Amino acid sequence: MKVITASTAGVGIAFALCCLISPAPAADDAMTIASALNAKYEQAVASKDAAKLAEELRPRASTLRVHVSAPWPRPDESAVVDEVVAASGHLLDHCRPQAPGFPVLGQIDPPSGDAPPLNAQCSLSISREGTFLVAQVLLLSPPGLAGVQIFQPYETLWPSGKFPPVLTSSPPYEAIAWEFVVTRDGATPVAAATLAASNDSGRLVPFFTWNGSGWRAEGTAPCGGTGVAWGRTGPDLDFISACSG
Secondary structure, eight states: OEEEEEEETTEEEEEEEOSOSSOOOOHHHHHHHHHHHHHHHHHHHHHHHHHHHHHHHSOOOOOOOOOOOOOOOOOOHHHHHHHHHHHTTTTTTTSOOSSTTOOEEEEEOOSSSOOOOEEEEEEEEEEEETTEEEEEEEEEESTTOOSOOOBTTTTBSSOTTOOSOOOSSOSSEEEEEEEEEEETTEEEEEEEEEEEEEOOOSOEEEEEEEOSSSEEEEEEEESOEEEEEEEESSOEEEOGGGGOO
């Protein structure tokens, strides 16, 4: 018995030539036989592998488990007002809009100290932005202050490039724009602007800033001139009511 091993494309073939009455084949003939056998073997293997591969690659149904949350239903308008009032640090406690688009008259009390309250007109509007709501608060003192407009996207009370801003109304006046994002978790202040003007009366204006969660007293400033603030998540609050009386 003679064993001849041939290798084609990395596949080893071994076969035995035995029990031959005639003399063993020459080397060239043996290689021809090995090549023929190798071709048949590769054909069989290829056929088998193709079937096996097809079986392995055949798509199989599998179980995919995901957590599904119910979509956030749009809250009613009174709920949005409640969330914004709660997030304003009591600013709107006594000037609370009852419904979007309908201004109310009220007063803005100082967070601390004994400054006279601001007589104000307070309003709120709501718009939808994807999966959340945007609530826009506008405070005007005195009520009915004319010429006030909110400019986006930077939440200012003056158009881009027009600075310092001046209203057609005569001082004293104050306008505050305050924007909130409202989700199922509540209202979050995101941008604000203040435009205030007063007359020189020799008095001092107490003013407050928003620190992200409440009001902080910053001291006083002389009455007279125009003051502006923007670019933060909350407005400046100037009690120009202290300039008169």
